[in-house]
Amino acid sequence: MSSKPQANSDAKLDAYWMPFTANRQFKQAPxxxxxxxxxxxxxxxxxxxxxxxxxxxxxxAGHNRPRIVEAIQKQAAELDFAPPFQMAHPKAFELAERLVELTPAGLNKAFFTNSGSEAVETALKMAIAYHRVRGEGARTRLIGRERGYHGVNFGGISVGGMVGNRKMFGTMLSGVDHIRHTHDPARNAFSQGQPAYGAEFANDLENLIALHDASTIAAVIVEPIAGSTGVLIPPQGYLQRLREICDKHAILLIFDEVITGFGRTGNPFAAQTFGVTPDLMTVAKGLTNGCVPMGAVFAKQFIHDAFMQGPEHLIEFFHGYTYSAHPLACAAALGTLDTYAEDGxxxxxxxxxxxxxxxxxxxxxxxxxxxxxxxxxxxxxxxxxxxxxxxxxxxxxxxxxxxxxxxxxxxxxxxxxxxxxxxxxxxxxxxxxxxxxxxxxxx
Structure with missing residues (x-):
């Protein structure tokens, strides 16, 4: 018996397998x-x-913003593509400079990707490679959080903690562990802003450090606000405590700001809203106002500099994408930053x-x-x-x-x-x- 949808004869709906969608329900009533x-x-x-x-x-910034539309149209006619390996185009450098003016102090290096998922994979690889190039190659373990969402690639679902995103895909990356989520409705239901209770959940990290030893841990990754799992706001003092523990044990702290970045919390980034600066920070989504796929990782200077050694003609970090810093994406991002600035x-x-x-x-x-x-x-x-x-x-x-x-x-x-x-x-x-x-x- 045919399983093809019968509804909506005006559109052919069968060929497209939709992402994160109840496909059968959708195609009955598109x-x-x-x-x-x-x-x-x-x-x-x-x-x-x-x-x-x-x-x-x-x-x-809302839909159909003139500056962004114009920037994309103009760029498509001027330069449609430039190779990102051993080559570049001016707007990539211009965009990076504009962005690090907005990031928390110290996050002054930008590495471009094409999505939030790719930004997370990049940050995780960057963290592990950082420890290796500085002589601590045993630091390969990654720590995520229950109910965390960090995209859909294998690294992201490994450090992520949403069961539906993980259960079909095998054993994930090895050497990954998780701290508890911070949702505590018994004490914090109907809180406005940051809940009063739960900073102690950050101490789970100390327990995992005692179990695995800090010398094996490369990084901890969390969303400042866990968005896709249902908008979980960090308890007062929680992110500060995570920062303290990471500093104590020389573990990198990664903030996934794919959702919270670019104004969602009242500052350019949630790191500024909460007063905690990570070592690496991932962004996407609002970077181009959703107009052209793009993501980025912001890194502190010391992470970047650790790679800048050896013969100058050799590649320092064997990672990147064909469409890293794509000209249309850079143009869209610059138009987006202009729009954000003009409208406050x-x-x-x-x-x-x-x-x-x-x-x-x-x-x-x-x-x-x-x-x-x-x-x-x-x-x-x-x-x-x-x-x-x-x-x-x-x-x-x-x-x-x-x-x-x-x-x-x-x-x-x-x-x-x-x-x-x-x-x-x-x-x-x-x-x-x-x-x-x-x-x-x-x-």
Whole structure:
């Protein structure tokens, strides 16, 4: 019997195997986007859909921004590609200089990739290779965190801690361990901003160091805010404690800021919001406003300099991608930085977060809401799961909101919101009122 979808005869849907999607459900009732502008998508029926998740945590400046569009168009006509190995083009250097002006002090070297997943792989390899070139080649172990998301390549899912992303793919990388996640609803439910309790979870790292010995550990990688698992905000003092432990044992600290980078928390980077500077930091998404795939790793000077030895004609770091610092991506990123600067978007979340928090937390008391978490312009509303059907309740809310003209995201039974930074109060009201209605209808 044929398994091909019968719905929507106007579009051929069978050939495309969609990522992170319930393919069978989607192809029975497709949600097709055909246009976007400002805060809104347009679907194939001509409806306007308010974007409550910045595309996929990435369209921080809103859609169809003129500077970015113009930069991409101009670059395509001027220089479509330049080899990134033993060659370069001017915009790669210009972009790197512009970016390190925004990063926390000390993170002054930029290595370009094509995605957040690739940025994570790069940072992990950089950390292991760093210890090797300085004579501590036994430091190969990587420490991640339960419920962490670091992309979908083998390194990322190895240090990551989301079971659904790991269970089908074998034994992962060897020599990886995990500290606990920080979600503690018994003590921190409905916290606004950083929860008061849980800094002691960072001491798990000391336990793993005692088990494995610091001389075997290369790096620890965490998201400052764990986004894809449901918006877990770090407890007060937690990131500071991780930094202290890493410093004590000469372990590199990596922040995955693929989601939190470029204004999401009210500063250019969450490291600045929380006052903790890592040794390596990964970014993507908001780097180009989602317009052209691009990622980057920022490294401290001492990491870069450790590789700059030996004969000058030899490659120092055997790593990179065909499309590293692609001209169109660099142009898009430069146009994005101009847009952020002109509109003050890298700090706008700090202006809007109070209104956003109040609106989001007004959902407390609605049917099946068991926790709400927020920081800057990112929030999570956790729902009680349906017995025996985890994720189904939140997915029904997602579908309901889509039908009512608002796009939200779900992960497990958490509704996640991360709207474009251009959002106004009326947009916040519309999003929250739509979610509220969906919660009531699903009760």
């Amino acid at each position: 949600r097709l986007i055909t246009g976007a502008d400002g805060m809104y998508f347009t679907d194939d029926k001509g409806r306007q859909v308010l974007d409550g998740i910045a595309g996929l945590w990435c369209v921080n 978007l890298l700090t706008r979340a700090s202006e809007m977060q109070g209104y956003f928090a109040e609106a989001l937390h007004s959902l407390k008391g609605e049917p099946n809401v068991i926790d709400i978490r927020n920081m800057g312009l990112v929030g999570g509303c956790e729902l009680a799961p349906l017995p025996g059907e985890p994720g189904k309740r939140a997915f029904s809310i997602f579908l309901d909101c889509w039908e009512k003209g608002v796009l939200v995201r779900t992960t497990g039974d958490t509704i996640a919101l991360s709207p474009p930074l251009i959002i106004e109060k009326q947009h916040i009201d519309h999003i929250i009122d739509t979610v509220r209605g969906a919660l009531k209808r699903a009760a």
